[in-house]
Amino acid sequence: MHVSQPVFELANDALADKLQNRKIVVVVDSTVDALYGEMLRAYASQRLECVGIKTFAASEHMKTLESLQDVVTFAAEAGLPRKGIFVAVGGGVTLDIVGAAAAMYRRGTEFFRIPTTVVGAVDVSVGIKQGVNFGGKKNFLGAFHVPLGGINDPRFFASLPRRELSAGLAEIIKVGLLLDPSLFELLERHGEDLFTTAFQAPQSVALETMMRAELAMMRELQPNLWEHDLRRLVDFGHTFSSWLEPASAYALPHGHAVALDMLVSTALAVEARLCSYELLRRLVAMYRAVELPLEHPLVRTSSLLEALAPMRLHREGALNLVVPVELGLGTYLQDVEPEQLDRALRLVARVGVR
Amino acid sequence: MHVSQPVFELANDALADKLQNRKIVVVVDSTVDALYGEMLRAYASQRLECVGIKTFAASEHMKTLESLQDVVTFAAEAGLPRKGIFVAVGGGVTLDIVGAAAAMYRRGTEFFRIPTTVVGAVDVSVGIKQGVNFGGKKNFLGAFHVPLGGINDPRFFASLPRRELSAGLAEIIKVGLLLDPSLFELLERHGEDLFTTAFQAPQSVALETMMRAELAMMRELQPNLWEHDLRRLVDFGHTFSSWLEPASAYALPHGHAVALDMLVSTALAVEARLCSYELLRRLVAMYRAVELPLEHPLVRTSSLLEALAPMRLHREGALNLVVPVELGLGTYLQDVEPEQLDRALRLVARVGVR
Numbered sequence: 001m002h003v004s005q006p007v008f009e010l011a012n013d014a015l016a017d018k019l020q021n022r023k024i025v026v027v028v029d030s031t032v033d034a035l036y037g038e039m040l041r042a043y044a045s046q047r048l049e050c051v052g053i054k055t056f057a058a059s060e061h062m063k064t065l066e067s068l069q070d071v072v073t074f075a076a077e078a079g080l081p082r083k084g085i086f087v088a089v090g091g092g093v094t095l096d097i098v099g100a101a102a103a104m105y106r107r108g109t110e111f112f113r114i115p116t117t118v119v120g121a122v123d124v125s126v127g128i129k130q131g132v133n134f135g136g137k138k139n140f141l142g143a144f145h146v147p148l149g150g151i152n153d154p155r156f157f158a159s160l161p162r163r164e165l166s167a168g169l170a171e172i173i174k175v176g177l178l179l180d181p182s183l184f185e186l187l188e189r190h191g192e193d194l195f196t197t198a199f200q201a202p203q204s205v206a207l208e209t210m211m212r213a214e215l216a217m218m219r220e221l222q223p224n225l226w227e228h229d230l231r232r233l234v235d236f237g238h239t240f241s242s243w244l245e246p247a248s249a250y251a252l253p254h255g256h257a258v259a260l261d262m263l264v265s266t267a268l269a270v271e272a273r274l275c276s277y278e279l280l281r282r283l284v285a286m287y288r289a290v291e292l293p294l295e296h297p298l299v300r301t302s303s304l305l306e307a308l309a310p311m312r313l314h315r316e317g318a319l320n321l322v323v324p325v326e327l328g329l330g331t332y333l334q335d336v337e338p339e340q341l342d343r344a345l346r347l348v349a350r351v352g353v354r
Numbered sequence: 355m356h357v358s359q360p361v362f363e364l365a366n367d368a369l370a371d372k373l374q375n376r377k378i379v380v381v382v383d384s385t386v387d388a389l390y391g392e393m394l395r396a397y398a399s400q401r402l403e404c405v406g407i408k409t410f411a412a413s414e415h416m417k418t419l420e421s422l423q424d425v426v427t428f429a430a431e432a433g434l435p436r437k438g439i440f441v442a443v444g445g446g447v448t449l450d451i452v453g454a455a456a457a458m459y460r461r462g463t464e465f466f467r468i469p470t471t472v473v474g475a476v477d478v479s480v481g482i483k484q485g486v487n488f489g490g491k492k493n494f495l496g497a498f499h500v501p502l503g504g505i506n507d508p509r510f511f512a513s514l515p516r517r518e519l520s521a522g523l524a525e526i527i528k529v530g531l532l533l534d535p536s537l538f539e540l541l542e543r544h545g546e547d548l549f550t551t552a553f554q555a556p557q558s559v560a561l562e563t564m565m566r567a568e569l570a571m572m573r574e575l576q577p578n579l580w581e582h583d584l585r586r587l588v589d590f591g592h593t594f595s596s597w598l599e600p601a602s603a604y605a606l607p608h609g610h611a612v613a614l615d616m617l618v619s620t621a622l623a624v625e626a627r628l629c630s631y632e633l634l635r636r637l638v639a640m641y642r643a644v645e646l647p648l649e650h651p652l653v654r655t656s657s658l659l660e661a662l663a664p665m666r667l668h669r670e671g672a673l674n675l676v677v678p679v680e681l682g683l684g685t686y687l688q689d690v691e692p693e694q695l696d697r698a699l700r701l702v703a704r705v706g707v708r
Contacts, residue, residue, distance in 0.1 A: 065423065069488075076489050083670050104458070104495045106668070107485055131461055134423075135430050141458045143497065314460070316437050 002207065007114060007153040008039035016047040018149055019112065022085050025075045026053045027098045029090030032116045035159050040089065052078030058093040060250035063133045065141060071101040082106045085148060091117035091164070092124040092254065096139070099130030103143035113150035117160060118168020118199065119255055121152045122175070122213040128225055137310070138242050144226055152214075154206060157199040162291060165195055167255025169290045172213045174237050174262060177283070179216040181327040183209065188282065192289040230315045233330045236322040237262040240299075242314075243307030247298050259292040260299055267344035267351075269323035274331065277351075279324060284351050294352040301341040308336060356561065361468060361507040362393035370401040372466065372503055376439050377403045379429045381452045383444030384409045386470045389513050394443065406432030412447040414604035417487045419495060425455040436460045439502060445471035445518070446478040446608065450493070453484030457497035467504035471514060472522020472553065473609055475506045476529070476567040482579055491664070492596050498580055506568075508560060511553040516645060519549055521609025523644045524591070526567045528616060531637070532587050533570040535681040537563065542636065546643040584669045587684045590676035591616040594653075596668075597661030601652050613646040614653055621698035621705075623677035628685060631705075633678060638705050648706040655695040662690060 005012050026044060028037070033055045044050035054074045056067070075086065086109060088098035095113050102111035115121040131142025157165070169191060176184030187194075190205045199206040220234050241257035248257070266283055269275035287294055312319050321333040357368050380398060382391070387409045398404035408428045410421070429440065440463060442452035449467050456465035469475040485496025511519070523545060530538030541548075544559045553560040574588050595611035602611070620637055623629035641648055666673050675687040 065419070069419065072495060073489060076491070076494065079667065081667050081670055100458075104454075104497060106494065107483060107496045107498055129461060135427060137430070140430065140460065141426060142461045143458060144461055313433065313435050316435055 001150070002152045002154070002210070006039070006155055007151050008036060008043040010043060010046060014151055015043070015114075018151070019048055019085060019087070021049050022083065023049045023051050023079075023081055024085045024087050024112075025051060025078050025080045026087045026089060027056050027071055027074075027094060027101075028053060029058045029094045029116065030055045031058075032090050032156070036156070051080055051084070056090070056094055056097070058090055058097075060093060060133070060245065060254070063093045063097060065132050065134060067097050068101045068104070068132050071098060072105050075101070075105055080105070080109070082109060084109060086111040087114065088112070089114045089116060091115065091120045095120055095124045096129075096131055096142070099145055099147065100132055100142045103130055103145035108145070110148040111145070112148050115150065115152060116156035117164055118157055119164075119171055121154070122168065122210060122217065123171040125150045125152070126214055126217040127221060133246070136246050138245060152210065154199050154210060160198055162195075163253055163256070165198055166259075166291045167253040169195060170237070170255035170259040170262070170292055172209060173283070173286060173292075174234070174258060175213045175216045177262070177279075177324055177327065178233050178236050178322070178330045179220055179328065180212055183212040183216065184327055186212070187286060191286055195290040230318065231320050231332055233322055235320065236265065236324070236330060239311050239319070239321050240264055240304050240307045242311060243303075244296070244298055247303065248296075252296065252298075256293050256296075259287060260296055263287070263294065263348055264299065264304065264341075264344055265321060265323045267347045268321075268333065268336065268340060269325065269331075271340060271343045271347060272323075272333070275324050275326065279326065280347070280351055294348065299345065301338055301345060304341055305336075305338060355504070356506045356508070356564070360393070360509055361505050362390060362397040364397060364400060368505055369397070369468075372505070373402055373439060373441070375403050376437065377405050377433075377435055378439045378441050378466075379405060379432050379434045380407045380441045380443060381410050381425055381428075381448060381455075382407060383412045383448045383470065385412075386444050386510070390510070405434060405438070410444070410448055410451075412444050412451075414447060414487070414599065414608070417447045417451060419486050419488060421451050422455045422458070422486050425452060426459050429455070429459055434459070434463070436463060438463060440465035441468065442466070443468045443470060445469065445474045449474055449478045450483075450485055450496070453499055453501065454486055454496045457484055457499035462499070464502040465499070466502050469504065469506060470510035471518055472511055473518075473525055475508070476522065476564060476571065477525040479504045479506070480568055480571040481575060487600070490600050492599060506564065508553050508564060514552055516549075517607055517610070519552055520613075520645045521607040523549060524609035524613040524616070524646055526563060527637070527640060527646075528588070528591050528612060529567045529570045531616070531633075531678055531681065532590050532676070532684045533574055533682065534566055537566040537570065538681055540566070541640060545640055549644040584672065585674050585686055587676055589674065590619065590678070590684060593665050593673070593675050594618060594658050594661045596665060597657075598650070598652055601657065602650075606650065606652075610647050610650075613641060614650055617641070617648065617702055618653065618658065618695075618698055619675060619677045621701045622675075622687065622690065622694060623679065623685075625694060625697045625701060626677075626687070629678050629680065633680065634701070634705055648702065653699065655692055655699060658695055659690075659692060 086102040088095045102109045115125045131139035134140040237258035241261040244257040440456040442449045456463045469479045484499045485493035488494040591612035595615040598611040
């Protein structure tokens with residue numbers, strides 16, 4: 001749900017209503033804590049049955065089994081009972097770790113999500129996939145664990161750095177391009193505004209953008225929550241990127257890796273005559289407006305090919321590389337030849353120069 | 355299912371049929387491997403799609419998150435895919451760790467159980483609770499994860515040490531006493547035979563004992579698999595024992611801790627005039643026949659009281675201490691006073707002396 005007044009405003013009943021006087025442990029990203037910790041603590045002590053607040057210096061590097069252990073140990077020492085609730089306040093990394101911790105704690109405890117980043121709100125908070133990185137692989141350990149609920153408060157975005165904003169916009173572009181043409185067109189008109197105002201204005205556009213992105217994700221995920229079907233349009237941008245992120249030692253934020261993947265995938269579709277050049281051009285124009293990368297040293301044919309083998313294994317032998325066909329329509333490639341990648345990368349370089 | 359010929363006999367189709375040429379990783383207890391490893395390896399290479407066999411020196415001390423990580427790392431390196439299967443061969447510890455690892459691996463992978471101990475067959479393999487010990491607490495991290503299936507082969511029991519056998523009999527006594535009077539009476543007649551022959555004779559009695567114990571457990575667990583109802587008769591013997599085991603630094607096997615707990619719980623019921631002295635006497639006679647302990651240095655009023663607080667937390671504020679009323683009937687105590695425990699322990703000492 002979206003709230004119309006700050007989620008930690010004492011007079012706002014939304015969170016207290018959702019948690020119903022049950023015992024909770026809050027895990028809050030340390031940056032968020034520095035900015036909003038005072039409000040959070042006042043709300044927790046006056047409106048909630050909070051048995052402990054743990055701050056967590058979230059980063060993709062910290063998305064480890066050790067961090068999960070820290071969360072679990074903290075909750076055990078705070079005496080969080082089996083029917084207590086973990087409340088995660090932060091970006092995707094915080095939400096994922098706390099979700100995975102809740103899934104294991106006393107063999108399964110409920111959790112509640114308050115995303116403070118755009119990616120957290122439109123992407124992480126829509127799914128039920130919890131996890132930590134392991135053995136150099138993204139989200140290799142975890143669970144499908146359904147949260148009790150969540151609250152979105154776009155006011156948090158006001159304090160996000162630019163690269164967090166562009167990373168979030170990448171996930172929204174993904175949804176718009178494949179699932180909701182109106183959303184894509186909305187971003188073409190207002191993407192730059194949303195980026196420069198950190199989603200604070202125009203307010204109605206920000207709200208529509210968030211709602212459309214979440215709804216389209218939900219519609220797409222809902223019939224296949226447990227991923228028995230491994231062909232998923234929402235995996236657009238999530239094939240090469242799963243390799244790019246760890247390969248960059250997580251210097252590339254998830255959303256930027258997704259953006260680079262979408263660019264290559266779209267160029268592959270153009271080269272294969274599946275998709276128009278015009279759509280690729282519109283995508284590139286949008287990237288420019290919101291400061292998404294058009295190139296990266298790791299985006300090379302040889303390195304991208306390396307990404308395909310583990311993804312094929314993850315998807316049970318089928319590559320299922322999602323590529324766009326037109327706005328609102330995608331399809332899957334089951335194989336990619338080195339020459340195709342070469343041509344696609346040359347195409348990206350050309351259109352990138354404008 | 356129970357098999358009539360050795361499970362790893364090359365001509366036995368049972369396991370191959372169940373695993374259907376899917377990729378598997380086998381995790382086998384190292385003692386079992388020493389005894390049956392050759393048969394297992396021959397079967398795995400000729401009848402199964404086995405991508406790796408990991409031996410594991412199982413003990414309660416090793417039931418850790420680190421062991422779980424080892425299992426997961428091994429499977430990742432062996433390339434076990436998302437739709438592969440973990441096959442656990444061993445006692446309760448091995449089954450529990452592999453179950454928990456499977457629950458987390460790639461966010462949830464199937465697993466298959468081949469118990470080689472009595473406890474593994476009648477207790478662990480009937481439930482869906484997977485877990486590892488953490489922070490001094492039994493099974494504190496884990497998952498409810500439904501296995502693909504399992505195969506019971508009582509031939510494995512022939513090589514079990516005496517204390518493993520008596521520990522297994524404790525779990526069967528638990529089931530008989532509260533859920534199946536015929537099973538309890540069967541044990542009164544044949545418990546000693548089953549113990550001395552390691553369940554190899556009389557064969558029909560051994561089979562009936564195993565089947566009755568498993569069926570009674572299943573009937574009781576089935577409507578409440580996820581434990582939304584925290585009053586469970588199968589928790590008989592599992593209140594004080596959850597404290598005794600770690601307090602003994604796991605020198606007490608699980609089944610022996612359960613036996614001591616059942617003894618104290620039954621004596622509490624006798625002292626509360628809920629249960630006849632005669633039933634306590636019959637229980638003690640059975641313990642003698644199968645070498646179950648009647649006393650332990652940790653079984654003291656002060657230490658047993660310590661066990662109650664964390665269990666109350668685990669069961670959401672209600673103690674739900676299971677005590678017998680008569681054969682096939684139990685009830686729950688919600689409070690235990692020190693004086694009651696004092697009297698119960700004196701009663702146990704008296705009947706123990708005979």
